[in-house]
Amino acid sequence: MNLLENVNLKKYNTFMLPIVAKYFTEINSVDELFELLNSDIYKNIQKKYILWEWSNTIFTKDFDWLVIKINIKWKEILKSDDEVFIKAWSGEVRYDFVSRCAENNFVWMENLAYIPSSIWASAVQNIWAYWAEAKDVIYEVEWIDLSTWETKRFKNSDCKFWYRDSIFKHELKDDFLITYVTYKLKKYSDNYKFNCEYAGINEKIAELWFNPDNLNPSEFVQVITEIRKWKLPDWHEIWTAWSFFKNPVISTQEWDVLQKEFPELKWFEVEEWIKLSAWQLIDMCWFKWKWNWKVWTYKTHALILINEWDAVWQDVVDFSSEIQNAVKNKFWVDLDPEAIFI
Numbered sequence: 001m002n003l004l005e006n007v008n009l010k011k012y013n014t015f016m017l018p019i020v021a022k023y024f025t026e027i028n029s030v031d032e033l034f035e036l037l038n039s040d041i042y043k044n045i046q047k048k049y050i051l052w053e054w055s056n057t058i059f060t061k062d063f064d065w066l067v068i069k070i071n072i073k074w075k076e077i078l079k080s081d082d083e084v085f086i087k088a089w090s091g092e093v094r095y096d097f098v099s100r101c102a103e104n105n106f107v108w109m110e111n112l113a114y115i116p117s118s119i120w121a122s123a124v125q126n127i128w129a130y131w132a133e134a135k136d137v138i139y140e141v142e143w144i145d146l147s148t149w150e151t152k153r154f155k156n157s158d159c160k161f162w163y164r165d166s167i168f169k170h171e172l173k174d175d176f177l178i179t180y181v182t183y184k185l186k187k188y189s190d191n192y193k194f195n196c197e198y199a200g201i202n203e204k205i206a207e208l209w210f211n212p213d214n215l216n217p218s219e220f221v222q223v224i225t226e227i228r229k230w231k232l233p234d235w236h237e238i239w240t241a242w243s244f245f246k247n248p249v250i251s252t253q254e255w256d257v258l259q260k261e262f263p264e265l266k267w268f269e270v271e272e273w274i275k276l277s278a279w280q281l282i283d284m285c286w287f288k289w290k291w292n293w294k295v296w297t298y299k300t301h302a303l304i305l306i307n308e309w310d311a312v313w314q315d316v317v318d319f320s321s322e323i324q325n326a327v328k329n330k331f332w333v334d335l336d337p338e339a340i341f342i
Contacts, residue, residue: 001025001032003041009059012051012069014116015307015316015339016239019059021049023066030072037149042066049342050177052091052118056241056339060313063342070120084185085139090120090178094127102217105188109137110217111195114225116235116242119181124168125338126161130198130224135161139184143168144177151179163270164246164338194220200227231301239307240298241339244320245278248333258331278335279303285326292319305339317341 007024010016023045027033036042047065051057075088075097084106088097098113111132121127122134123141138161141154160167168176186192194215196202204223205212215223233240250258255274259265262284266277279302282288288302294311298304305320324335 001027001035001039007067009051009067012067013057013059014235014239015056015058015241015305015311017059017307017311017313017316019313020062021067022062022064024069025066026069026071028071033070033072036068037144052120056117058241058313058316058337058339058341060317060341070118078182080187082187084187085182086185087180087182088119089180090118090123092119093117094119094122099218099221101183101185102221105217106185107188107192107194107217108185109134109183110220111198111224113221114228120178123159123178123181124166126164126166128164130201130227131195133161133163135159137183137185138181140182141178142180142182143172144179146175146177163249163275188217232304233298233306238298240304243278243303243338244305245282245303245323245335246338247275247278248281248335249273249275250333254332258333262331276333281327281331281333281335282323285323285330287323287326292322295319297323 002025004024005022007021008018009021009024010018013019025036027036042048045066047063049065049067051067051069070091072089072091073093075086075092078085078087086101086106094117095114097119098109102110102113109132111130112127112134115127115129123138127134135156138156138159140156141159142151143154144151158167168178201223202212204227205215208223208226210219210223232242249270250273252272252274255267259267266280267274269275282297282302287297289299290297291308292315294307294309294315296306296308298306305316307316320337327333327335
């Protein structure tokens with residue numbers, strides 16, 4: 001374990017914001033992790049923040065915290081019959097993990113392909129994309145209670161998953177460190193039906209000359225990957241936090257009023273609620289490919305904010321607030337950030 005001081009976090013956050021942390025360390029093994037947790041350094045520094053692979057964190061000031069970058073990667077198959085149980089360390093890169101599962105003919109999570117970040121985010125943020133959610137495949141989450149140092153396990157129902165949400169964002173916020181996530185998948189068979197409900201999937205299958213009646217998991221992952229590459233910026237070349245806002249969820253009563261004035265709005269039901277499309281709301285406020293000095297909405301997707309010219313945190317906060325105010329004034333709907341502001 002190597003503790004550094006006054007470290008610029010620009011290369012450790014996907015928006016590439018130049019923020020300085022007073023203390024910083026990278027953890028590359030389980031032994032290093034427990035060495036840190038038992039050290040005087042950890043006990044004496046009051047504020048800590050755990051930073052994961054491809055984090056969508058928006059740092060808003062220099063701070064005297066200890067930032068811990070977790071780089072631990074490990075996985076194993078616990079059980080493999082018709083149902084497959086795979087245990088993965090939370091530092092595993094998620095899009096690599098999904099691709100590897102497809103290569104081994106393990107299915108149920110292929111619609112979540114090519115989403116940056118780590119396994120950790122699956123459990124904390126309940127990743128949602130293309131009519132699939134992480135909660136559909138998470139069996140168990142193992143985590144360390146940082147207030148008692150106990151190792152605990154939550155079954156799926158204990159995690160209080162909801163749309164891009166979980167218990168780790170609320171009751172347990174700042175008091176946990178997820179170690180492992182166990183996924184429950186299925187083995188691919190000829191009668192398995194891929195989830196093609198999302199608009200554009202069938203068209204992309206045809207464009208890639210795949211046989212829709214004889215797709216294998218890796219081919220379907222390629223389909224999802226190609227769609228995301230077209231819609232979303234390449235994180236290797238463009239600085240971004242990807243989907244910056246959640247799709248807003250409103251009551252059916254609010255929807256009854258809203259749809260009378262805006263019948264063109266896209267929507268679908270989530271239990272007893274109505275979910276709207278954040279990108280459409282932003283687009284209808286004329287924010288697509290609009291800029292506020294150094295921060296832009298992406299040219300193909302109004303929900304994506306990008307750092308075009310060495311933005312600082314205030315540029316991001318100002319522009320995102322401008323978008324939220326415009327949507328609120330036009331549609332009476334609140335946009336909540338998906339990006340994490342620190």
